[in-house]
Amino acid sequence: MPKRRQGGSFQGSETLKDRIPAGHLVGMETVCDQDQEACLAREEVEEQEEDSEVEEEEEEEELFAEELETKEETKPLEKAAAWEPSVYSVLGKEQHYFVGHNINIYESLDSYGAIVWPAAVALCHFLDNNRKQINLQDKWVLEIGAGTGLLSIVACLLGAWVTATDIPDVLGNLRSNVYRNTRGHCRYTPQVAPLCWEQDLEQTYPRSTYHYDYVLAADVVYHHNFLDELLLTMRHFCQPGTTLIWANKVRFESDLRFTENFKRTFNTTLLTELPEDEVKIFMATSRE
Structure with a gap:
């Protein structure tokens, strides 16, 4: 004040x-x-x-x-009760400025998915500053592992039709952040939906129906045991004609192994590297 x-x-x-x-x-x-x-x-x-x-x-x-x-009225495909952050007093709001807008993100220590991670911020900066290279205007965009929703919010403000996804436990906070920061500012109303990596993907997101221009992912690789499922999920959505953009901060040896598997799976290009933050941003397309 x-x-x-x-x-x-x-x-x-x-x-x-x-x-x-x-x-x-x-x-x-x-x-x-x-x-x-x-x-x-x-x-x-x-x-x-x-x-x-x-x-x-x-x-x-x-x-x-x-x-x-009112989150129960807008849940797509969700059966389990959505997680709600409970320790705002610890982290409160994180404020960012992208695409000419102030963005307020609520965080919590309850989950990895309730914190804004460095690679998400880096990718937001890249998309905001390279609009001609990556033009999201009127494009269909899917974010996997959306977490707090910062990246989806920026994509939406850049004119994309966005679907932000994550596990059901974090959808409450994700939905609130996305709707609060895009309402009245965007051409298209963003969607929020549950997505568990590699689980019944063809039943819930059949490739014949769900085709996206861009798939975004930021800091989805960290110390967990679902790296194979993550790569399969990326392959499922990265069809011919889709561009996958993945930003990651290297923390563990597993990050390097996943990066090698990622390069073997897709045609990849290193868009930019931020050595001071140990963040790399890759662009990938299908080999099919």
Whole structure:
């Protein structure tokens, strides 16, 4: 919240008045009165701005609560109760600025999928700054392992028709973040849906029906035991005509092994590398 500037008024000393001709004092008193009025007017405007900021924050909190309460009405394909973050007091909101918009992301320590990871931020920067190279306008985009939804939000703001997916446990927070930050700002309404890697993919997402222009993934490779399932899921969605963009921060030896398997599976290009963050962004297409 911006600090309020303190207004003041002119206060002349008796000694100063004694030195100024009486005719000039009238003019100075008029100027002092104008200064006081200007300061009061400025303070009033600043108080109104502060009140407006407080109201916006309160409206945002109310909207977040309402969306969590109504999540059952908008769940696609989901049967299990959606996870809701429970430790906002620890992490609270993380703020980002992409595509000319302030993006507020709620995080929690309850799950890996409830935290904004470095590769997601890096990929958001890349997409925002390379719109001619990767044009998402009017494109069908799928994000796998969407987590908090930051990347899906940016893709949506860039004009894409986005489906953000993750395991059912994190959909509550994902849905709230996505809807709150895109409502009224995007050409297309984003979709949020459950997706468990490699489980019944052809039944839930048949290739004949679900064809995307772009598949996005960021920091989906970390210390877990589902790397084979992740690669199979990438292969399922990366059909001929689809471009897969994967950003990853190298943390473990398993990251390097997955990268080698990724390169053997797809035709790959290294779009950019951020050595200071240990993040690489790859573009891949099907070999079929």
